[in-house]
Amino acid sequence: MSMKVSTRQVDGVTIVDCSGRITLGEGSVMLKDTVRELLSKGQKRILLNLGDVNYIDSSGIGELVSAFTTVRNQGGELKLLNLTKKVHDLLQITKLYTVFDVKDEEAAAVKSFA
Amino acid sequence: MTEHRVSYTLDSTLETVDSAEQAAGKVATEAGFDEDEVMRISMAVREAAVNAVLHGNAYDPGKKVSLVLERTAVDLVITIRDQGKGLDMSKIPDPLAPENLLKTSGRGIFLIRSFMDEVQIHPSQTGTEIKLIKHVHGPSEGGKEASQ
Numbered sequence: 494m495s496m497k498v499s500t501r502q503v504d505g506v507t508i509v510d511c512s513g514r515i516t517l518g519e520g521s522v523m524l525k526d527t528v529r530e531l532l533s534k535g536q537k538r539i540l541l542n543l544g545d546v547n548y549i550d551s552s553g554i555g556e557l558v559s560a561f562t563t564v565r566n567q568g569g570e571l572k573l574l575n576l577t578k579k580v581h582d583l584l585q586i587t588k589l590y591t592v593f594d595v596k597d598e599e600a601a602a603v604k605s606f607a
Numbered sequence: 608m609t610e611h612r613v614s615y616t617l618d619s620t621l622e623t624v625d626s627a628e629q630a631a632g633k634v635a636t637e638a639g640f641d642e643d644e645v646m647r648i649s650m651a652v653r654e655a656a657v658n659a660v661l662h663g664n665a666y667d668p669g670k671k672v673s674l675v676l677e678r679t680a681v682d683l684v685i686t687i688r689d690q691g692k693g694l695d696m697s698k699i700p701d702p703l704a705p706e707n708l709l710k711t712s713g714r715g716i717f718l719i720r721s722f723m724d725e726v727q728i729h730p731s732q733t734g735t736e737i738k739l740i741k742h743v744h745g746p747s748e749g750g751k752e753a754s755q
Contacts, residue, residue, distance in 0.1 A: 517661075551654055551715045559711045561709075587702060
């Protein structure tokens with residue numbers, strides 16, 4: 494299954510609901526394009542909901558890092574929500590778990606944006 | 608003794624990456640690995656296939672990727688070979704080094720080594736061969752990897 498993305502606004506935060514696979518090709522490109530489009534519209538508080546993402550490869554990890562640094566460099570914040578165990582474990586072994594701001598409850602995550 | 612062996616010659620395309628991943632998942636499942644191990648094995652093979660297609664053959668339609676999956680009584684052995692210029696191992700950074708953590712690439716080999724019991728990398732001027740080994744009855748007491 495490829496990746497599917499939808500966005501919604503909650504209290505000034507854009508929640509990006511992702512599902513499927515973030516892998517080399519379509520999935521990574523879709524994530525990149527989504528974040529780029531949000532930034533172009535001035536939406537710089539981004540919460541990536543990965544609750545339905547069951548697979549990320551190294552390219553997808555790279556795209557998460559790219560999204561994180563791109564948003565931060567434009568003065569925004571990108572946080573991760575609802576990691577599956579597989580994605581959580583991947584971020585642990587790549588030492589990225591502490592780089593990202595990872596949340597597990599949506600309302601609290603939205604409130605955490607400055 | 609090889610109990611089961613299947614080999615493929617694949618084009619240098621993204622479809623090859625998906626095909627290699629799926630073939631590895633199927634063989635690993637048949638070998639009796641649990642769901643988590645199947646995921647790790649198929650992801651390792653996916654990463655090796657990405658390296659072969661992108662970095663080895665550079666999407667060159669004239670170059671092929673060889674994929675061989677072998678199951679013995681004790682091991683699952685997956686060999687992927689490209690026809691590129693040969694991987695320069697000295698240029699592979701440590702993705703866990705603080706200065707590399709925020710890099711957007713360079714984690715493929717690391718993930719492969721994390722997920723497999725043994726990894727042998729043989730670069731040459733006519734391509735790179737990477738052999739991924741998973742012990743059917745769990746990891747041995749030996750080293751995690753043997754690369755050159």
